[in-house]
Amino acid sequence: MKVLEVNFADLMGHIFNGYDLMNSLNLKKEFDIKQVVEHKKSENPNVLKVSDYSGIYYDLYKELENRCHVSHLFTGTGEQILQLKEYQEADIVHFHILHNRFISLLDYPDLFNNKKSIWTIHDPWILTANCVYPLECQKWKTFCDKCPKEGDFRYGKDNLANSFMWDVKKNVLASINPHIVVSCDYMKQLLEQSPLTKHLTKIHEIPFGIDAGKYVYNQKIQKRKKYGLSEDKLVIGFRTGGKIKGGQYLYKALKKIKIKEPIELVVIGGEEKIGYLGNKIKVHQLGWLYEEADVIDFLECCDIFAMPSLAETFGLMAIEAMAAGCAVICFNNTILEKITNSPKCGVAADYCSVNSLKNEIERMINNPDEIKQRGKLSRKFVEETYKYDDYVRKHAQLYKEIYEE
Structure with missing residues (x-):
């Protein structure tokens, strides 16, 4: 079974971003797993690097989004992944953290719908117009328009077109229905409460584990x-x-x-x-x-x-x-x-x-x-x-179930 893990980095957060999971499952004969990232720090030959828009290209892309008051729309990384042999040959593609200016929201439908897909959602960014953690703000439950700026960690300038970005996410998410993995019931509850993700019903809770x-x-x-x-x-x-x-x-x-x-x-x-x-x-x-x-x-x-x-x-x-x-x-x-x-x-x-x-x-x-x-x-x-072996075993079982669908 060929699986491609997709995350913005390999070693940063390696325990939960697919890197350690890849290494562990590759010890089993039935799995052939690769990872594609934007920021590669390891020497692992199973990790593939796509363009990180470093230097002037990254600055231009970021400035363009800032001037247009949007985020995660103009990067071409998703298109690069679609062209990879490893993506095209994969039986399952397992997505992890896709923000951090990694993949355009507009590429989600092609990336998710062309393959049997899993998405481990690590934080509530996908539920809001722009902030990663809404904190005390409750607008994510209805509609993100004028931002009270109560949340934490935004992309782009504060005058982001929140209502526009909300509509973009709404339309994009409505077009996909991957298997979802969350690490705890709290994240599952957020997904069920959000008008953007309540249609995502194939949710699997797999707690993180460590050795x-x-x-x-x-x-x-x-x-x-x-x-x-x-x-x-x-x-x-x-x-x-x-x-x-x-x-x-x-x-x-x-x-x-x-x-x-x-x-x-x-x-x-x-x-x-x-x-x-x-x-x-x-x-x-x-x-x-x-x-x-x-x-x-x-x-x-x-x-x-x-x-x-x-x-x-x-x-x-x-x-x-x-x-x-x-x-x-x-x-x-x-x-x-x-x-x-x-x-x-x-x-x-x-x-x-x-x-x-x-x-x-x-x-x-x-x-x-x-x-x-x-x-x-x-x-x-x-x-x-929090046993790491349980974390690996549950993912292996999920991969097998989805592979046989």
Whole structure:
């Protein structure tokens, strides 16, 4: 069975974007899987790269969309994929993240309808005119017209033609009906509530899974030299990613905490201005980590992993941190509260409350035995609940069912 995985990148988010799935299923004789991406970082021969419109071409394309107040309409990447031998020979095409200025919405009908198709929907971007996470805005349930700008992470300028983009998505989505994969019931509920996607009824829930055996949860001190971290100080980890990741709340909370001993904050992800957090908090910014081993080493350095996201559709890094024996702190009323098995394993502060977040972090810092106990329980919970083999097995079964349709 030939399967083509389609995603904007290979190593960024490799656990959930089809890259790891490809590698695992290719170990089985019945599968021949390739991946096509725009941004290739690996040396894997099974990963194909299409044009990324780098340099002047990307700038012109982006400027054209900005001037027309639209997004995801003018890129020609979808047409390139249609011409690939690997696409034409595929029995099944499995789509993942198609935004990030990757594929034109106008190419969706041809890409989806010419093949038996699966689409893993990772976030609510397809349900809105332009933002990835609508947050408190409820217009996505009826009609996105004048944007209140309450959501997070938009493409193009703020004066995007929202009603036009809504109509584009409505018409495009009405013309396709692929099998849909979601990682949790929360994302399924969003799809069922949206007027754009309520016709998509072939929905399969497959939770993400990780190989907990790759993570060593009780050797944190030994891992810290790699990133220049102190061996004798408590370390808090965080991953940036814009407003949605909640860094603005974390930094304010850390400025307010009262602690006796110095601690360290180690941050991965895009460059984000953190500022001065006080004379007892040393900040390390590592940038993006693309290799799995580097991410694992980073998490194994941390005692606490802060994930005060305003919204997630799953939150894979939470279970990665738990596998590494971290005590994870998040906001309540988000999917992370359930994913981290709070309050038994994770800790959930009041939603968007700097003071509550500050109090919970401060309390844990002053109770190191609690941190260790939560880390131990978290590891056990991940081993029992989020098995990577289950994730692979369920996808293999779905592929076989669709292949035989």
